[in-house]
Amino acid sequence: MEITMTKVKDKKSIDLDKVEQQSSTDGAKIAIKDVKVWYGDFMAIKGIDMNIKPNTVTAFIGPSGCGKSTFLRLFNRMNDYVDGFKMEGKIKLNGTNIYKKKVNVEELRKEVGMVFQKPNPFPKSIFENVAYGLKIQGIKDKKFINERVEKALKQADLWDEVKDNLKKSALALSGGQQQRLCIARTLAVEPSIILMDEPTSALDPISTAKIEDLIFELKEKYTIVIVTHNMQQASRISDYTAFFYLGELIEFDKTKTIFTNPEKQQTENYITGRFG
């Protein structure tokens, strides 16, 4: 496993690949240590360690019910409201455990944005959708909000399509546009991490391609973690891939390795479509 690599002291003797892996543990954006999750009596996550590097795209794959969405939602504490949710272990974001008592969940979510499976714009205008995250922070400076909204819509590659109709209801947009609006809404808050829970599963292939292009561009500035059921998507867009099964992390490695030369038989069976 990668973690053992960090214990190598003699730097001259290790190759470039190992240097990269060493930094993955030290400079991890998100460091997950022995995390277990229960819903009532049901154990959904059975002890997972993982380090997610900054400015990478990490894909979570695995059959339905394997715990990948639950795991993703730990990073912005969206499971907190679920009845019977209980969690053990540590998740460190930039070195701070986000499950400490003192942590302000609202602040955390400004740092860790989320895009959901189905586009879920607010039933308000396009502008208000993007400005919402800023307004709830108490920002009233109109010029500042206008600039941020424009920037976010440009980043989400939606500006040209909506710039003349910012007052129009967001619900009048197509599904793909709505999802890009949801991404813009997340970007407007300027998080450093973006979580995506099957963001293209409700979209047609063309809209999906646009979102994938977008993810590719966004990783320059953001750390992206994406849950997907689409193997091709995972292999196209991600740098790292994690395979989950029945609440356990079976394998986590570079996407290329996972898809060409996986270590575990289970992983190979899944990505080749023999089960799941």
Place this chain on the structure above:
Amino acid sequence: MNSIQKNRLKDQLFKIWGIACTLFGLVLLTVFIGDILIDGIRRIDWAFITDLPSRKAEKSGIYTALMGSIWILILTTIISFPIGVAAGVYLEEYSKKNRLSALLEINISNLAGVPSIIYGLLGLEVFVRIMSLGASVLAGALTLSLLILPIIIVATREAIKAVPKSIRDASYALGASKWQTIWNQVLPASGGGILTGVILALSRAVGETAPLIVVGALAYVPFAPSNPMDEFSVLPIQIFNWISRPQHGFIENAAAAIIILLLITFVMNGIAVYFRNKWQKKWK
């Protein structure tokens, strides 16, 4: 006859039965309204609305009762709307789902079914006697507020339940607090349903007679109330009073007052429907 034909026949029979049932209600309502209109429509003029009550039927008006009803309506709204909506929001959004909240839920639903005269007795004891508000508009409005609170709470909860979870998720994920999410997303989204519930509850309050009689509303008040502590009458009590008089003139008055009361409830229900449709359009 094979089974498909049999099913079709059953389908037809049920349809006819359904139409008959619907017509039964409609016919009764039409006969009732027609009868009232024939008796009362000639009596309605501006003077009927602005005149004070009198011993002579043809000189009597509904001014004091109408003003009493409006006072009651406004005060009841001011009292019951914030309390009912806040209680509904609390129960739906904040209270933990346990046995106590289940018990509370059943009780609130039960309260909606308690006969209104019981509320009158409660109002008489608590507001009129213990709080010594006397037979005032305020005591009446407080009593009616108790009566319609369960309806408002249930309506508020249903409306809030109908707000999709995805909207809350989106709001939380952007860093909104619970209150910000409720205030900026949940309440605007459920506003139509809440308003509909409140207006329907209020239109019930306007038609209530029994609890107000118990609280001490008078059948004859020479002046319209000018502050919340004044004595008062309301339209249903005025109608009740006129109907119990032997002279034919008063029967006409009663019919005319019923038309006005029906008009008020009709307009209120209309507003409720309008809000519901407007909100639904915005949301779908």
